[in-house]
Amino acid sequence: MLQALLIFALQILYVPILTLRTIFLVKSQTKAAAGVGLLEAAIYIVALGIVFQDLSNFYNIAGYVLGFGVGLFLGGKLEAKLAIGYVTYHVNLVERSDELVSSLREAGFGVTVFTGQGINSVRYRLDIVSRRSREQELLDIVESIEPKAFMTSYELRSFKGGYITSSMKKRAKKFKQKEETNRKDSQ
Template sequence: MLQALLIFALQIIYVPVLTLRTIFLVKNQTKAASGVGLLEAAIYIVALGIVFQDLSNLYNIAGYVLGFGVGLFIGGKLETKLAIGYVTYHVNLLDRSDELVNALREAGFGVTVFTGQGINSVRYRLDIVSKRSREQELLEIVESIEPKAFMNSYELRSFKGGYITSTMRKKAKKYKQKQEEKMNSQ
């Protein structure tokens, strides 16, 4: 029974580590992925080795299976919490919204405005790039100003140049300071 608990614990560690490795690979961070992969392989070999010592021990097998399931849940939560990388949002509007564009830029988001022809009228599309860790903030700004906007998003694997530089970081920091000052003055 002690072995089953050990296997369960190892799986709870193993699967989130596997999740991190996968994220790093998808984000093209191969050095980080290979480092995490070493830990992943070590845990995998130890846990599976214990299971294979006695395949008739159902507690060990159950520990492995249950640990894998719980580990997947934890790995998913960890991925959401870390929010590694960047996302691009396309925000489609029926009318031009300088208020939204200005609010997003003030908050430190890079915004490019496009004009296009819809089936019956002119449409406006905003391309907005954000760190995934600020995605909720972006959505709240859009929702508060243009609640009927149509939005879709894409995760960026890589990019070069553009607004995502130290300027974006500085503006985001300045915006957060303003928000904190607002909260403190109320």
């Protein structure tokens, strides 16, 4: 029974590490993926080795299977918490919204505005690039100003140039300071 608990614990470690390795590979961070992969392989060999020592031991097999399932759950939570990478949003509007553009820029998001022809009228599209860790903040701003906006999102694998550099970090810092000042003033 102690072996089954060890296998369970190893799987709880192994699967989130597997998740991280996969994320790093998808994000083209091969050095990080290789480093994490070493740890992943070591845990995998130990856990599977214990299971294969006695395939008639149901508890060891159950520990492996249950640990894998719980590990997947934890890996998903870890991925969402880390929010590695960037996302781009296309926000489509029926009318131009300078308020939305200004609010997004003040919050430190890069925004490009396009004008296009829809089926019945002129439409406006905002292209917004954000760190995944700030995605909910972006969505909250859009929802508060343009709740009927049509939005699509894409994860970015790579990009070069543009606004998402040091100026974005500076604006985000200013925006947070402004929010803190507003909160203190309203209390």
